[in-house]
Amino acid sequence: MNPTINPVQQVDQAFIYIIGISFVLLILITGVMIYFAFRYHHRRHPVPSDIRGSWKLELVWTVVPTLIALSMFVVGWNAYTGLRNAPADAMEIEVIAQQFSFIFIYPEDKESEGELVVPLGKSIKLKITSDDVLHGFFVPAFRIKVDAVPGLNTYAWFLADKTGTYDILCTEYCGAGHADMTGTLRIVPESEYRQWVESDDDEEEESDEETDDEQTDDENDG
Ligand SMILES: [Cu+2]
Secondary structure (H helix, E strand, O other), rough: OOOOHHHHHHHHHHHHHHHHHHHHHHHHHHHHHHHHHHOOOOOOOOOOOOOOOOOOHHHHHHHHHHHHHHHHHHHHHHHHHHHHOOOOOOOEEEEEEEEEEEEEOOOOOEEEEEEEEEEEEEEEEEEEEOOOEEEEEEEHOOEEEEEEOEOOOOOEEEEOOEEEEEEEEHHHHHHHHHHEEEEEEEEHHHHHHHHHHHHHHHHHHHOOOOOHHHHHHHHHHH
């Protein structure tokens, strides 16, 4: 139904492809090495052979690994471009990283802290920046890991193709509260999203204002 390619699958394919080839090579090379150590042991093979080059062999061991390396590049490039090319119809959400939480600003002008709520089935483009120091915006379930840099706009996108809650983490050591700089991505059915985005939760947000965050922030500045 949705023609959008999901970069999660492309990233996983690139990973499996590269690790698969690495395993095949590991087994082949180790096998040949063990075989040669026995076969050409000095007791079984006292006089070494004098080999003077073989252009055919050299051609094979140059061309084959080159093709393998290029194929890895193509698979990786497809995954990378998949992650970088957000669909034109994606819903845009601003992400502002700060010591020590993520703030999300929705098209409807709603704001949330620590929790990113998005509707199921949509492509979501995140426009990322930082208010203070370097942070990293990481959502492992969607293979997103993008720096949040003060004064610079970076972006990421994902296809919200399954409901559920997923972890968000900061992956740049940004101060004493870095380890607590986590969040949740919640993918909900469109109707639930509408309800959530229209609900006025200003009072709710005020009650969770954390004073200890500010304290660690000040201690860290020195
Ligand atoms: Cu951070």
